[in-house]
Amino acid sequence: MSRVAVIGTGYVGLTSGAFLAHLGHDVCCADILPEKVAALSRGEIPIVEDGLEQLVREGLACGRLTFVVGAAKAVPGRDFVFLCLPTPEQADGSADVSSIMGVIQEIGPLLSLGSIVINKSTVPVGATCAIQQALRRADVAVVSNPEFLREGTAVADYREPRRIVIGCEDEAAGMRVVRLFEPTRAPVVLTSPASAELIKYASNAFLATRLSFVNAVANLCEAVGADIRDVALGMGYDRRIGFDALQPGPGWGGSCLPKDTRALVRIAEAAGYDFSLLRGVIAANDEQYDMVVSKIQAMAGGSVAGVTVAIWGLTFKAGTDDCRHSPAVIIANHLIRAGAKVRAYDPCVNRAMPGLELCLEPYAACQDASVLAVLTEWEELRDLDFDKVATLMTSCCIVDARNLLDPEAMRRDGFRYMGIGRP
Secondary structure: OOEEEEEOOOHHHHHHHHHHHHOOOEEEEEEOOHHHHHHHHOOOOOOOOOOHHHHHHHHHHHOOEEEEEOHHHHOOOOOEEEEOOOOOEOOOOOEOOHHHHHHHHHHHHHOOOOOEEEEOOOOOOOHHHHHHHHHOOOOOEEEEOOOOOOOOOHHHHHHOOOOEEEEOOOHHHHHHHHHHOHHHOOOEEEEOHHHHHHHHHHHHHHHHHHHHHHHHHHHHHHHHOOOHHHHHHHHHOOOOOOOOOOOOOOOOOOOOHHHHHHHHHHHHHHOOOOOHHHHHHHHHHHHHHHHHHHHHHHHOOOOOOOOEEEEEOOOOOOOOOOOOOOHHHHHHHHHHHOOOEEEEEOOOOOOOEOOEEEOOOHHHHHOOOOEEEEOOOOHHHHHOOHHHHHHHOOOOEEEEOOOOOOHHHHHHOOOEEEOOOOO
8 A cells, every 4th residue: 555645636636546546555635715625525525526526535435535625744754756737728728837846835834755756737738847856855756646636437447447557757656656556457557748748639639630620521511422330330340430429519628629739739839730630730729719600600590699599518528518619608608609598408507608698407498599509418318309499599599519419309299400410
C-alpha cells in the first residue's frame, strides 16, 4: 500500500483518488473549497458519473479515502502526489498553468524525501520540466501521467484502461508510478515527459479530427442522397478505421476537446509549425453548429425569430451533467440570439441558463413549439409518447442532430423529420 495525495477534486482528481483507494492505497484528496470537502467527506459527489459515488463511499467506509481543505494538509508523509488541477484556456488558446505552479510553490517544502509528483493535468509540452525546476527539490521526481477518461464511463476507463502513459526523466521513478496501477494490467507506454504530454493532446486532436470528418461525410451524404449509417458501417469494418466515434452529431464539445485542440494549435505555433489540418478540424466543428441551426431555421420556415423551439438535451453527451462547451448549449444560444424562444429539457440539468426556459420533463418543453431539436443522445428520449408530443406542438417538425429517433416511425406519426446525413 502506498500513501497518496491528490491535489484537486474535480472530475479527474475525484475519480483518480477514489480508484486509487479502491486499489488499496491510502489516499488523501485536497480541495480549496471547505463546503465541497465537507460534502465529499459525507460521500456526496458533485457530478454525475456512473459508479463514482459508490467508489467514493467504499473508500470512505474502509478508511482508505479522506478529504482535506488545502494541499498543504494533504502532502506531508505522502509517497506520491498527484496534480489534478484545472488548466483553463487563455484568450490566445493556450493552457493556463498558473494553478499548478501556485500549488507547486505551496507544497514544495512540504514534500517527503524521495516522493514523486505526478502531473495528470493537461499541460503544454515542457510543463513537466518546468514543474521540476519550480520545485527546486533534487530528491523529488516529477512524472507526467496524462489521463484518458471519458465522461460517463470514467470509472470503467480506470478499471480497464487502454494504456497507461508515463513520461519521466528518471526511469526508476516512472516504474514506481507504474506499480501504483499494476492491478489493471494495462499496457504501459514509458517515454519522455514531452512525448507523454504530446500523446494527450494528439489523442484528443485525432478524436476531434475523426468526429469532424464523420460530420462532414454526413453532410455530404445529405447532398448526394446517401445514408450515413450505411456509409459508417461500411467504413467501420475496415480494421484500419474501426467503428469507434463514427456517429455524426451536432459537433463535438465538452471540457477537453475544444480547449485541447486550440492549445495544440498554439503549441505548434510556438514551435514554428502551422498545424493547418487541426485548424481546419476546429473550423469544421464550428460549421457543424451552424449547420444544425440552419436545419432548425429551415424547419421553422426560414427564420426562428418569434418562434418557440423545444430542445431535448443540454449536456455535451449522455451519461453526464457536464454542459461545458456543449454543442447543445452553443446551438441554443445561437437560436436565442436569432430571436427564438427556447424551452429545454435534460434529465441531468436543473440549473438555470440565461435566456433559456428549463423544463422539468420533456413534454413541457414541446408546449407550443414549432420545432423540436434533439441535441443529446439520452436513450430515454427514444421511448416517449410522440402522439402526445404532436398534440403539444404547433407544427410537427423534428431536427434530430443525434440520429436518435427512427425517421420512418417519425414520418408515419406525421412529423417532418431531418436527421444528420440521413435521407
